[in-house]
Amino acid sequence: MYNYNQSSFSPQASGSGSLSIQRGQYFNYVVPSGWRVVEDGQFAVVLFSPDNTALTIMVGNSGLPANYNPWQFVYEKLLAMQPYELRISQPRQAQPIAGCTVAYEFDYTYMFNGIPCRGMAKCSVAYSYNICTMVMTCAASHESQWVNYASWLPQVAGQVTATNGAAFGIQGIMAQNIEISLAEGQRLREYREWSARTWEEVNRQRGESIDRQNFQFRENLGNVTTWTNPYGYANVELPTSYNYFWINRQGQIYGTNDPTENPNVGSTQDWARMNRYQP
Structure with missing residues (x-):
């Protein structure tokens, strides 16, 4: 996993003297002889030359949008050094550090x-x-000395490998992604349950509609209407010749078209009015 290649950075080729591998809490990285580790944290590693005229920086962040502009990322990170008159060239494709794809x-x-x-x-x-991790590695020096560093220092800066899952805040992003996945899963379950209930209700209403249509068709076909029995007996289909019906406890039915007529008047029978049944 670690992409350090000692043969690429021989003291003669680099002019850096010896190189050593530093194993920090979050990263492994290469340190030229005599250079100081100014920062070794969760998001960044910074090295300075003995005379403070050159430096390397590695800084990264996770959870960025997948379409985040690499030029913008580099510009923002370099701007954090508070330089004056910062100018950055157009990008060119390069070899990514270990664990990255482009x-x-x-x-x-x-x-x-x-x-x-x-x-x-x-x-x-x-x-x-839909997210990405971006890592900037850079090397710089006083312009008058850059010729001594240009051939090897950027390569040293790129010899870095994350060894801790929390590097760049990846674990936090992973935890956030898990939380999002759980929330999405919960929403999906709720949607499925809602969909099942809705479909069940649609089928129920459809079934009731078909039952009503069949009921009305049967009544029309037989020229009858259906009435409830207030004494607890089954519903009764009666001819359409009357608009109102009454029934007594013996099951006798009396029909009339007069809404004010009441067969209880002058009768010893207990008559109850029947109601029209609708499914």
């Missing part, structure tokens, strides 16, 4: 404390679903 390289110049500086930055990208 990379873009940029030349840049700037002024710092009134001193012209020059460097090279690379943005390596690892994509995951």
Whole structure:
């Protein structure tokens, strides 16, 4: 996994003296002899030369949108150094660092404390679903000394490998993705349950509609209407010749078209009015 190649950085070829591998809490990286580790954290590694005229930076972030512009990412990270007159070239494709799939390289110049500086930055990208992790590795020095660093220092800056799952905040993004996945799963389950209930209700209403249509068809075909029995007996189909019906406890039925007529008047029978049944 670690892409350090000692043969690529011999002291004679690099002019850096010896190189050593530093194993930090989050990253493994290469340190030229005599250089100081200024920062070794979860998101960045920064090295300075003994005379403070050159440096390397590795900084990265996870959870960025998949379409985030690498040039913008490099610009923002370099701008954090508070340089003056920062100028960055157009990108060119490059070899990504370990764990990334694509990379873009940029030349840049700037002024710092009134001193012209020059460097090279690379943005390596690892994509995951609709997000990505971007890592900038860069090397820079006073412009007057860049000729001594240009051939090897950018390569040293790129010799970095994440060894901790929390590097660049990846674990936090993974936890967030898991939370999002669980929430999406819950929403999907709720949608399925809602869909099942809705479909069941649609089928129920459709069945009731068909039952009503069949019921009305049967009544029309037989020229009858259906009436409820207030004494707890089954519904009764009666001819359409009357609009109102009454029934007594013996099951006798009396029909009339007069809504005010009441067979209980002058009768010893207990008559109850029947109601029209509708499914």
